[in-house]
Amino acid sequence: MSEPLVLIERKDSLAIVRLNRPDKLNALSPDMLRALAETLESLNADEQVRVIVLYGGERAFAAGADIEAMAKAGPVDIYLRNTRALWQRIWGIDKPVVAAVRGVAFGGGCELALGCDLIVAGQTARFAQPEIKLGIMPGAGGTQRLARAIGPARAMEMVLTGEPLAAEAALQAGLVNRVVADEQVLDAALELAGVVAERPAVAVRLARQALRYGLERTLLEGMELERRNYLMTYDTQDQKEGMGAFLEKRKPEFRGK
């Protein structure tokens, strides 16, 4: 039996999803993407899980799409492989995901991190869209999400040169939330995930949904969904508890409902 491509570990209401193809720096083969999509969907459906931490291990978050699987392919092969549908499943889950990045997040690895909600990076982590050096270009959000995350000028430079952004520069550019010592990445990601997990779960998911939805649409459309989701939070027990606890000057006890 070969090793599973994705490993899951549970810590209270957190789930750690670990990409497990270290000899290939977690290159995202179609099998890897499928395993990741299935894992994330199963954790999304699990009521016990509040926040997911996505980790690639010590050497690499992920070094991009699997070049071996692409080198001889034509556009029809790539189209029929339909990794797009797997990416959609990965992006489609509605629980927060924190990326814990050590080493390289290149190509699809950078796009995978960009599709997460929060990013904690190690001090020697590097982010790049190196596809241009292979004669292709990003195809899973690298030209779109990157530009929204760090602005068109910096994104254009990364996409056209293929050169990496070091962790500190990524922090300054707004690509990542925290930079910590390499060996502290997973703990720091778990700590951040833990804070989010303590917040009222329905409001967390509705707020996340509004923010992500708005980034992909016009301001007005985003604000429409924001308002609808905002109103929906008033139908949760946690809203009554949160406001009641504030007025009674006590710590709230959220139930996630």
Ligand code: COA
């Ligand atoms: N697809 C397939 N295999 C990959 C890979 C990828 N995207 N990235 C790394 N690997 C493999 C290497 O071929 C090597 O396998 P081998 O030991 O069987 O020869 C192994 O992972 C280790 O990579 P290596 O290049 O030896 O490590 P390094 O530390 O010298 O360099 C990188 C690390 C990330 C700079 C380099 O691997 C790289 O440039 N990878 C490709 C990144 C890329 O272009 N991604 C976009 C793809 S569209």
